[in-house]
Amino acid sequence: MTRLSNRWQTIRRLRSTRPRSRFVRVSCLFLLLLAVLPWFGAELRLTEFDAGRRLRNLQRFAAMAIPEPLRDSSSPQTLWTWFSVLMNSHGWLATLVTLGISVAAIVIASTLTAGLILPACQTLTRSDPFGSRPTALRDAPWIVLHFAVRSLIAVVRSIPDYVLAFLAISLFGLSALPAVLALGLHNAGILSRLGSEIVDNQPSAIPTALRSAGHSRSQILLFTLFPLALPRFLVFFFYRWETCIRDATVVGTLGITSLGFWIQDARARDNYDQMLLFVVLGSFLVLAGDLLSSFFRSHLRRAL
Amino acid sequence: MSRPPPAALPSADLPRAPAGLRRWLVAGIAAAGLAALWFLGIRPQQLLLEPGRQSIFAEFLHAALHPASTYEAASVPPGTPPFLRKVALALLTTIQYAGASVGLALLLGALLGFLGSRPWWRTDPSRDSHRTPKHFARVLVRGVSLLLRSIHELIWAILLFAALGSSPLVAVLAIAIPYSGIFGKVFAELLEEAPTSAAEYLSGTGAKPVAAFFIGILPRALPDLLAYTLYRLECGIRSATVLGFAGIPTVGYYLKLSFDSLHYREVWAYLYALLVLVLLFDRWSAAIRKHFHVRSVL
Numbered sequence: 280m281t282r283l284s285n286r287w288q289t290i291r292r293l294r295s296t297r298p299r300s301r302f303v304r305v306s307c308l309f310l311l312l313l314a315v316l317p318w319f320g321a322e323l324r325l326t327e328f329d330a331g332r333r334l335r336n337l338q339r340f341a342a343m344a345i346p347e348p349l350r351d352s353s354s355p356q357t358l359w360t361w362f363s364v365l366m367n368s369h370g371w372l373a374t375l376v377t378l379g380i381s382v383a384a385i386v387i388a389s390t391l392t393a394g395l396i397l398p399a400c401q402t403l404t405r406s407d408p409f410g411s412r413p414t415a416l417r418d419a420p421w422i423v424l425h426f427a428v429r430s431l432i433a434v435v436r437s438i439p440d441y442v443l444a445f446l447a448i449s450l451f452g453l454s455a456l457p458a459v460l461a462l463g464l465h466n467a468g469i470l471s472r473l474g475s476e477i478v479d480n481q482p483s484a485i486p487t488a489l490r491s492a493g494h495s496r497s498q499i500l501l502f503t504l505f506p507l508a509l510p511r512f513l514v515f516f517f518y519r520w521e522t523c524i525r526d527a528t529v530v531g532t533l534g535i536t537s538l539g540f541w542i543q544d545a546r547a548r549d550n551y552d553q554m555l556l557f558v559v560l561g562s563f564l565v566l567a568g569d570l571l572s573s574f575f576r577s578h579l580r581r582a583l
Numbered sequence: 584m585s586r587p588p589p590a591a592l593p594s595a596d597l598p599r600a601p602a603g604l605r606r607w608l609v610a611g612i613a614a615a616g617l618a619a620l621w622f623l624g625i626r627p628q629q630l631l632l633e634p635g636r637q638s639i640f641a642e643f644l645h646a647a648l649h650p651a652s653t654y655e656a657a658s659v660p661p662g663t664p665p666f667l668r669k670v671a672l673a674l675l676t677t678i679q680y681a682g683a684s685v686g687l688a689l690l691l692g693a694l695l696g697f698l699g700s701r702p703w704w705r706t707d708p709s710r711d712s713h714r715t716p717k718h719f720a721r722v723l724v725r726g727v728s729l730l731l732r733s734i735h736e737l738i739w740a741i742l743l744f745a746a747l748g749s750s751p752l753v754a755v756l757a758i759a760i761p762y763s764g765i766f767g768k769v770f771a772e773l774l775e776e777a778p779t780s781a782a783e784y785l786s787g788t789g790a791k792p793v794a795a796f797f798i799g800i801l802p803r804a805l806p807d808l809l810a811y812t813l814y815r816l817e818c819g820i821r822s823a824t825v826l827g828f829a830g831i832p833t834v835g836y837y838l839k840l841s842f843d844s845l846h847y848r849e850v851w852a853y854l855y856a857l858l859v860l861v862l863l864f865d866r867w868s869a870a871i872r873k874h875f876h877v878r879s880v881l
Contacts, residue, residue, distance in 0.1 A: 303809075306871055310812065314686025317679035322832075323751045333747045340746040379619040386616025437861035438854065439821040441737070441828065442835060446850075449842060450640050451630060455623040460630075476878075509605060516612075525735040532737065532828070539738065546741055554745065558738055565733040578604060 344551040365556060369541055374560050377537040380459055380527035381568075385520045387463030392470040397500055398428040399475035402483070409483060409490040409499065428471075436468035444530045458530045466519050473515045477508040510579045517572035524568045528561040538564075646847035650855055655846040666849070669837070670856050677833040677860070680751075680826070681819030684758035689812060691759070692728075692766020699724040699771035702782060702800045705792050725771065731764030736822045740829045754831045758822050762815060769811055777804035806875035813868035820861055 317323055348354045348361045356364070397403055404425035406417035435443070440462050447457035478500075485507075486499045494502075531539025538561045545554035632640055654666050664672070697703050704717040734742075740757035747753050782799025786792070790799075827835020834857050841849035872878075 300874060303871070303874060306813075306867070307809070310816070313678065313682035313816070314689065317683035317686075320679055322676055322679050323683060323755065325752060328750055328752050333750075336748045337746050344746075376623065379622045382615050383619035383623060383625065386612060386619070389612070390616075433862060433865070434858060437821075437858050437865070439825050439835075441825040442838065442854075445828070445839070446842070450636065450643060451632065452636065454625075454629050456625045456629045459620075459623070459625065509609075513605070513608065525733070529735045529737045529825075532741075542738060542741060546745055551745060554742070558734060558742060561735075561738065562730070562733040566729065569729060569733070575608065 340551055343549065344555050346552045346556075350552070362556075365553060369536070370557070370560060373531070373536060373538045373541050373557070374564060376455075376535070377524065377527045377531070377539075377561065377564060380455060380462070380530065380535065380537055381520060381523040383455075383459045384462035384527065385466060385516065385523045387459060388466035388470055388519070388523075389516060391463060391467035392474055395428055395432065395467065395471040396474050396478065397497070398424045399432060399471045400478045401425065401475070402479050402486075403496055403500060403504075407490075408496050409486045411491075432468045432471050434468075435464045436472065438465070440465035440526055441529060441533075445533055448530075448533050448535075453534045455535055458533065458535050462523060462526055462530070466523060470512075470515060470519060474508065474512050477511050478504050481507055513579050514576050517576055521565065521568050521572055524565050525561075528564075643847045643850075647851050649848055650851040651846070651848035652852070655841075655849055656844070666852070670852055673832070673834045673837050673853070674856055674860055677820055677823045677827075677835075677857075680755060680758070680823035680831065680833055681816060684755045684823070685762060685812070685816050685819040687755065687759040688762035688766055688815070691763035693770060695724055695728045695763060695767025696770025696774065697796070699728060699767055700774040702774055702777070702779065703792075703796055705786075705795070724767070728764040728767030728771075732761045732768065733764075734761060736761050737825055737829060740826055744829065749830060751831065754826050754829070757826065758819060762819065762822075766811075766815065770808060773807040773811065774800060774804050777801075777807070806871075807877055810868060810872045810875065810877045813864070813871055817861060817864040817868060820857075820864060824857060 318325070342350070346358055346361055348356045348358045402408060404418075404421040406421055443465055444458045444461035447461040451457040481504060485503055489499050489503060528538045528542075531537035531541070532543045534540065538557050542554055542557045542561075545551070545557065652667060654663070663669075699721055701721065704721050736758045739760050740754060743753045743757050777800050779800065781803065782795040785795040785799045823831070823833045824835040824838075827833040827837070828839055830836065834853050838850055838853040838857075841847075841853065
């Protein structure tokens with residue numbers, strides 16, 4: 280009996296000495312409020328959600344979402360001709376355009392990242408990085424550069440890529456280039472931040488040794504920090520590429536002839552069977568990208 | 584989890600992928616990028632603006648320095664709220680959509696994440712048998728979350744608006760569906776990375792698998808899950824903004840309206856407001872990550 284009460288006392292003591300943080304508690308409470316309060320607000324208009332009407336709408340949609348040859352037995356087409364006519368008229372091309380935009384965007388993002396990474400790294404933006412010279416005054420321009428690049432990264436990362444693409448296409452005219460640049464810029468912001476964190480978190484022993492042997496900042500970055508960070512950076516690269524494929528579909532709704540364009544076009548003509556086909560094509564593209572990138576990532580993880 | 588920051592030097596005898604793989608990968612990526620640019624017919628001179636566009640562009644850039652604080656239109660209908668109030672209301676609506684969808688996605692995504700993780704099924708990766716029902720169930724759940732997240736929220740919105748008719752609740756669903764897939768994937772990975780010692784101890788003393796999971800694994804992964812949820816909330820604000828282009832009255836909706844009426848100073852006001860909101864959430868989640876020493880999340 281005493282042993283049991285001793286245990287309870289131990290448990291109570293452990294409980295009372297557990298790490299607690301008001302910040303975390305308030306954060307959790309705030310998170311809960313953010314998730315729950317909207318459901319009681321006026322904006323979601325839950326009371327106006329007429330389930331019966333929605334159900335009838337869904338039935339109508341489901342009937343029209345069946346491919347035309349299967350829906351209508353008198354249709355002149357077979358399922359295969361329906362499919363191949365759609366694919367040959369714009370399905371294949373739109374899929375390729377979607378893939379092309381995603382690849383171009385992520386490669387442009389990586390190229391921009393290569394330029395942004397040095398000023399984005401905290402450890403490198405000193406007048407004597409990894410050195411021992413006390414250089415507080417001469418650090419100032421480097422710190423200003425670091426702050427400016429960090430702000431630029433924060434801005435392009437925070438504005439949704441779709442909004443950037445909308446602004447770019449509206450200002451530069453409808454072509455693939457503004458869309459690719461917008462996606463590339465947004466992802467460059469994300470990759471630069473992640474990349475600079477990798478570089479900043481690397482152990483400083485090797486760069487310090489190289490610095491004392493007289494290597495320059497860019498030599499240290501190019502020949503030590505960059506090779507060490509590359510595998511992890513490539514993992515991030517593939518993660519972001521998957522997102523880029525989804526985003527490349529979506530910029531189609533702004534007029535680029537990727538899959539999103541034909542999804543919206545079919546929706547406007549109430550051709551729900553065609554719309555679903557293009558949605559499924561986009562989904563397949565993401566699945567293929569996911570497979571490819573998880574293949575490379577599993578290879579790269581061994582190098583981490 | 585409260586991991587110590589990585590400090591150990593990469594030792595020379597660690598298994599590393601051959602440098603050849605990385606070299607070919609980087610070369611292949613560069614070649615694919617060039618091929619994509621060629622295929623899309625991208626030429627740098629497309630960025631050179633015609634004279635007509637030049638003045639619009641200059642006007643747009645000029646407006647960046649002078650964001651609107653009142654309506655740009657000469658007259659607004661009576662009863663319209665003051666402009667800054669409208670901006671604040673748009674932000675509030677954006678937060679509501681983000682909060683409701685991420686909250687809903689969290690419920691569904693946590694379920695997918697638990698059921699898609701190895702610790703839930705107590706499958707040991709070292710002796711992974713591929714033909715057991717447990718393995719099959721786990722792979723099935725992973726597949727469902729992959730399917731849900733393979734379609735962008737805006738495409739989900741177009742799809743669901745066609746199927747159910749547009750309504751705020753349907754818009755919330757459009758964000759919540761792909762987000763639960765993403766939660767499902769990331770939560771499963773984080774749970775698999777959580778230290779298993781406590782769960783092994785509990786199992787050794789006869790605890791049921793469910794208890795071992797909820798008491799041994801989950802609490803140790805909780806900081807990671809919390810940090811990721813906060814990051815998703817930030818993404819939710821961006822997604823809610825994008826759904827504005829599909830007619831939901833978030834910041835994106837008003838931004839597009841102002842842009843289409845050539846009220847660039849209003850556009851910048853909305854952009855700056857959105858920027859401040861997203862950066863506030865970013866600082867919040869960064870503080871939580873720092874508190875728990877969680878590495879940055881994707």
